[in-house]
Amino acid sequence: MSSNALLELRDVGKVFGETVALEPTSLEVTEGSFVAIVGPSGCGKSTLFNVIAGLLRPDSGEVLLSDQAVTGATGHVGYMLQKDLLVPWRTVEDNITMAARLTRRVTNEDRAEARRVARQYGLGEFLRHYPSALSGGMRQRVAFMRTLVTHQSLLLLDEPFGALDAQTRLDMQQWLLQVWKDTGRTVLFITHDVDESIFLSDRILVMSPRPGRVVADFVNPLVRPRDVATLTDPGFIELKSRVMGLLHGRAQ
């Protein structure tokens, strides 16, 4: 029970029928860190997320958040998917305050915070726009702000930029690093883009399917702040070749 672990998994496993979606897995995530999870589809990353989020009850093991058992309970994390899941009938401002609206009355502070966050991160002009008027990148930003104002210290991001074009994705990654630095949240970030996982994270978990499990745990040594030049840094290339080797079965 290390004092600075925000999230701790103890032998968390999940089986669907005959398929072992997730082998019993233990994991500690340090407060304020950015952990990337890479792996092919079917490796159990989304199962892992759904267990942590409380959407799935694991068959075995325990989920602890700040040393409190939250196994199978919801309402403890921020959560964001590749689909932005903005509701078309609400404006940007009202989409950002959605979590509040779903759990209690929306207060003036909630709205003021939504406006402040939107202005700070470049969407102040669009507060009264409906999502249909926004580009894919802007929609994902709104979805992320909605996650941010839940004030959960742990954010689960499941391929949030997976549907964006390469240029927008790079912009969004840099933007995310900025927000992460400003807010000091702990991020678990699923992706199958190895470049993305290295560019963003402090630590990379590589997962593998059948049965779904964590096969490697890399510390990412690249210095921050990172920018486009990081992508061609020798350290980046080296880490990338190790992760790629694991993912594609060419052990080095």
Next chain:
Amino acid sequence: MKRNVARNVGIPILSLVLLLLVWQWIVTGFHVAPYIAPRPLQAIQAVTQNWAILWPLVLGTIRETVYGFVCGAALGLFLGVVMAKVQVLQRLVYPVLILSQAVPIIALAAPLVLILGFSVTPKVVIVAWIVFFPVTVNVLDGLSHVDQDLINLARVYGAPRWRTFIQIEIPASTTPLFSGLKIGATYAVTGAIIGELAASNGSSLALYQEHANSNLNTAAVYGTTMLMTAIGISWFLLVVGTEVLVTPWQRRSVARRRVFHREAEPSAPEAGH
């Protein structure tokens, strides 16, 4: 904006005018006798000249249509929600619903009069009977197709089910709900007229028309038909107008400024409370 108005209002009106012109052209061009088919103007005159008699009848038909529609829509919405939420009820009730619509509504009118008499009630029941079905089917369909990921997201936030229902599932179903209401609106007047035919002992628009028909007053028959149609179209337009009002996001990219919860604009987070 002006262009849109011209296109959305002007063209439908033009199509009505064209319809009347074609009617006029056929009747005069083929020298159709007035007791077979009147000219449009004759039909309109048959209405305007008897307006004092017709107006209360029109009001009666409108009342039956509106009462029936409101009851039918409420029942339809209720059934749709209950059936979407309780699987067992869905299996249990669905066959009965289909049965209710397979019964010829005319055949139903006579027993309804026996039970409910000649009041406004049997007409309201017939209208509601017709209206509720498309509403139920569409609401049920809409509620069962709400994005499961969105519902899961609400769960992750720790939202209670009733809030998820009100904040997510209901608004996500507004489009199918209004599809059902629009179908119901077009059939509502038909239901009211069927009710009037089967269950009127005094005066009603349908009986007035029947009377005109037996007197070979064809212009009045056409005129009353136009009146009935006008009631149907007006009601449909009212439903469409309501949809436009309550779903602004479907045609606007920016919300109108809301007057409530308006504070000092570039407000600091500590403002309020």
